[in-house]
Amino acid sequence: MSRLVLHERNRPYVVKVGDQELHLCGCGLSANKPYCDGTHVKTVDEKSDVFIYDTKGGRVKIQSFYQNP
Ligand code: FES
Numbered sequence: 654m655s656r657l658v659l660h661e662r663n664r665p666y667v668v669k670v671g672d673q674e675l676h677l678c679g680c681g682l683s684a685n686k687p688y689c690d691g692t693h694v695k696t697v698d699e700k701s702d703v704f705i706y707d708t709k710g711g712r713v714k715i716q717s718f719y720q721n722p
Contacts, residue, residue, distance in 0.1 A: 659703070663696035665689035684707055 655658075662679035678686050680693035695712070696704075704712040 657705075663693050663699065665693065 658681060658705045660679070660681035664679055665676040665678055666679050667674060676689040678693070680689075680696050682692040682695065683690045684692065695706070696708070702714050703716075704714050706712045
Protein backbone atom coordinates (compact mmCIF):
# COMPACT_ATOMS: atom_id res chain seq x y z
CA MET A 654 0.00 0.00 0.00
CA SER A 655 1.35 3.41 -0.92
CA ARG A 656 0.79 6.52 1.12
CA LEU A 657 1.29 10.21 0.59
CA VAL A 658 2.68 11.82 3.72
CA LEU A 659 2.65 15.59 4.11
CA HIS A 660 5.63 17.10 5.91
CA GLU A 661 5.18 20.77 6.74
CA ARG A 662 8.36 21.20 8.74
CA ASN A 663 11.48 22.21 6.80
CA ARG A 664 14.10 21.91 9.49
CA PRO A 665 15.28 19.26 11.95
CA TYR A 666 14.09 18.64 15.46
CA VAL A 667 16.94 19.20 17.91
CA VAL A 668 16.88 16.72 20.78
CA LYS A 669 19.29 16.56 23.70
CA VAL A 670 20.15 13.09 24.95
CA GLY A 671 22.55 13.39 27.85
CA ASP A 672 25.47 15.46 26.56
CA GLN A 673 24.62 14.70 22.96
CA GLU A 674 22.58 16.95 20.65
CA LEU A 675 20.74 14.99 17.96
CA HIS A 676 19.23 16.51 14.83
CA LEU A 677 16.24 14.44 13.77
CA CYS A 678 14.75 14.84 10.30
CA GLY A 679 11.52 16.82 10.28
CA CYS A 680 11.23 17.29 6.52
CA GLY A 681 11.03 13.61 5.58
CA LEU A 682 13.73 13.82 2.90
CA SER A 683 16.83 12.61 4.74
CA ALA A 684 18.56 9.54 3.33
CA ASN A 685 19.84 8.87 6.84
CA LYS A 686 16.58 8.82 8.82
CA PRO A 687 15.89 9.37 11.60
CA TYR A 688 18.79 11.82 11.43
CA CYS A 689 18.94 15.02 9.43
CA ASP A 690 21.42 14.92 6.55
CA GLY A 691 20.90 18.50 5.38
CA THR A 692 18.55 17.64 2.51
CA HIS A 693 15.92 19.94 4.02
CA VAL A 694 17.63 22.89 2.31
CA LYS A 695 15.68 21.86 -0.82
CA THR A 696 12.45 22.84 0.95
CA VAL A 697 13.26 26.42 1.96
CA ASP A 698 11.41 27.95 -0.99
CA GLU A 699 8.23 25.88 -0.66
CA LYS A 700 6.21 28.56 1.16
CA SER A 701 2.58 27.38 1.08
CA ASP A 702 3.00 25.31 -2.10
CA VAL A 703 2.97 21.50 -1.99
CA PHE A 704 5.62 19.41 -3.77
CA ILE A 705 6.19 15.73 -4.39
CA TYR A 706 9.88 14.81 -4.13
CA ASP A 707 11.36 11.82 -5.91
CA THR A 708 14.27 9.69 -4.73
CA LYS A 709 16.65 11.31 -7.24
CA GLY A 710 16.20 14.78 -5.75
CA GLY A 711 13.66 16.07 -8.25
CA ARG A 712 10.37 17.62 -7.27
CA VAL A 713 7.05 18.53 -8.81
CA LYS A 714 4.67 21.20 -7.54
CA ILE A 715 1.17 19.87 -7.16
CA GLN A 716 -2.24 21.28 -6.47
CA SER A 717 -2.77 20.70 -2.79
CA PHE A 718 -5.57 18.43 -1.71
CA TYR A 719 -4.63 18.96 1.93
CA GLN A 720 -6.15 22.44 2.11
CA ASN A 721 -7.74 23.42 5.38
CA PRO A 722 -11.36 24.53 5.07
S1 FES B 1 15.24 17.98 8.44
FE1 FES B 1 15.09 16.46 6.95
S2 FES B 1 17.07 16.40 6.11
FE2 FES B 1 17.19 17.92 7.63
